[in-house]
Amino acid sequence: MEWKTLDDAVVVLTGGTSGVGRAAAARFGELGAEVVLVGRDRERGVATLETVRERGGDGVFVRADLGDPDAVRALAGEVADRYDRVDVLALNAALSLPEREVVELPGGPVERVFLVNHLSPYLLTHELSGLLDAGVPSRVVVTSSRVHRRGELRLDDPTLAEEYDALGAYARSKLANVLFSTELATRLPDDVTTLAYHPGFVPTSGLYRETSGAFGLAVRVAGLVGVGRSVEQAGEDLVFAAGAPELTTESGAYLVGREVEPPDSRVGNDALRRRLWDESARLLDLDPDWS
Numbered sequence: 001m002e003w004k005t006l007d008d009a010v011v012v013l014t015g016g017t018s019g020v021g022r023a024a025a026a027r028f029g030e031l032g033a034e035v036v037l038v039g040r041d042r043e044r045g046v047a048t049l050e051t052v053r054e055r056g057g058d059g060v061f062v063r064a065d066l067g068d069p070d071a072v073r074a075l076a077g078e079v080a081d082r083y084d085r086v087d088v089l090a091l092n093a094a095l096s097l098p099e100r101e102v103v104e105l106p107g108g109p110v111e112r113v114f115l116v117n118h119l120s121p122y123l124l125t126h127e128l129s130g131l132l133d134a135g136v137p138s139r140v141v142v143t144s145s146r147v148h149r150r151g152e153l154r155l156d157d158p159t160l161a162e163e164y165d166a167l168g169a170y171a172r173s174k175l176a177n178v179l180f181s182t183e184l185a186t187r188l189p190d191d192v193t194t195l196a197y198h199p200g201f202v203p204t205s206g207l208y209r210e211t212s213g214a215f216g217l218a219v220r221v222a223g224l225v226g227v228g229r230s231v232e233q234a235g236e237d238l239v240f241a242a243g244a245p246e247l248t249t250e251s252g253a254y255l256v257g258r259e260v261e262p263p264d265s266r267v268g269n270d271a272l273r274r275r276l277w278d279e280s281a282r283l284l285d286l287d288p289d290w291s
């Protein structure tokens, strides 16, 4: 199957208002793509859309809080009203929260971090799967993190009785990202390539804005002295994952920057991936056999 260039591609990019996603949006613009920028901050969203247009692309900003499944459905509806296909779905938005926040879903309570970082990407993919089919060859890129290796799923802890730990909650969601993208690759048609990607340590993005203590200080110093990767480098790698022809045959792979690497060994566990898939559907009140 021959891959296509990204000029005129319809790209749905969550987390396009800050950090890695904002830099990726600018690069998608340079390539001439039509970018649906998703985020909560309207001012930054509109400013990023302006940059996309200055660079030669076009698109729209859609304000949506991925902590609300109804907002995710409304977002997908807006995409469907405007476009007849999606060529690239870049599931990049994520947050880390210092304290546990709990959201009630039809299937029970969940951590907000798990909802925003994993369940909403799952739901958005469900809602846009028809448009991805219409765009084939198409691509789904899930921004995960190397920290997924430290994640523990805890699907059997629905009452959230475990003590909260911010890094643990974030790592759990990032493990779910890789399990989801790998499972998605086994379920979607061959002409939809699905990839998970780790952008590297990007200290100057907004991800660490609420990080305090010694680690928060270390991140700020790292940003000042240029340790780690810039948002532009990480954004370019996201666009590489979205557009590189040679990745078409790598569906299900995990990328660190531009290199395919083995993810945590648990990602190879079919039963674990299916369990997360089914549990995600149950929490969102979806039929798990949607793909």
Ligand SMILES: NC(=O)c1ccc[n+]([C@@H]2O[C@H](COP(=O)([O-])OP(=O)(O)OC[C@H]3O[C@@H](n4cnc5c(N)ncnc54)[C@H](OP(=O)(O)O)[C@@H]3O)[C@@H](O)[C@H]2O)c1
Residues within 6 Å of the ligand: 014, 015, 016, 017, 018, 019, 020, 021, 038, 039, 040, 041, 042, 044, 064, 065, 066, 067, 091, 092, 093, 094, 095, 116, 143, 144, 145, 146, 198, 199, 200, 201, 202, 203, 205, 206, 207, 208
């Ligand atoms: N920075 C790193 O070192 C690093 C390392 C590994 C992986 N990553 C991953 O890279 C991706 C991008 O993060 P970043 O570093 O660029 O952080 P960032 O600057 O904080 O960007 C996060 C983006 O997610 C959006 N977002 C967060 N919560 C949302 C919600 N409830 N609803 C809608 N949008 C929401 C934000 O939009 P608003 O600001 O408009 O709300 C923002 O555009 C994430 O998946 C992260 O896990 C980052």
